[in-house]
Amino acid sequence: MWIYEKRLEYPVNITRPDLRMAKLLMAQYGGPDSELGAALRYLTQRYSMPDDRVKATLTDIGTEELAHYEMIGAMIRQCMQGATCAELDQAGLSGYYTMHDHGVFPVDPNGVPFTTAYIQCTGDPIADITEDMGAEQKARATYEHLMNMTGNEQILEPLYFLREREVVHFQRFGECLEIIQGIQNGRSSCSCRNARRRRP
């Protein structure tokens, strides 16, 4: 079950259209390392994790990623607000407009639609958590590239926040990896309510 809170995790107020950045921000809305990919990846991988702490981390970070998906959606929407067809055409968004008008659809800046081929769930806890650590670093790098492409303070401010969250999530997944390795090496015990009832 999820409950919606009718506010953004961090404020977004882009008062002037910025079509160039609308297009580039789509990297984090529907690209391979997007917030949508992150949310689906973590919420999908939870089921096969061997430890309650890791299940909690994937659930809660996956939930926060949905809030980031909403923030990026708000940023794209505000960057496109009031743009004319001629302006969209000039910004290289005529193809996007033809299919989506001013709607906010998960594609990357080149118009490639989101696909679950961007994520994995191997069922192997080490493989999955290692993928998640890589995903956080790729998203951090993408945020830095986005920040290098604009001087618009109204866009930079939420990007600073989002970049920082990638760093924190990477830290938490690193701890998850240690937890799983500790269990597999017999150094620590599994924190799992159902440990005794689990089938081999």
Add this chain to the structure above:
Amino acid sequence: MDQEQMALLKKIGEARFTCVELNLYLDTHPEDAAARADFNSYSDKLQALLETYTNAYGPLMNFGQCALDTGSYVRSPWPWELM
């Protein structure tokens, strides 16, 4: 949305963020008593702020999460709309 409402919303955002951050830390450190005490203190603060906000401006959350539903949940601004 007036200044007072925006200021309260900002406070809620700060308290919620602190709870999110401590929550993630506690996911991998459930035995950390100091972090848990911090979390409980910010959680109490957040609940008090949410109650004040709900009483004054209507619910921020649906599905029965906020005690008072004045019907204003639907009509209050959506968070991606410029204020």
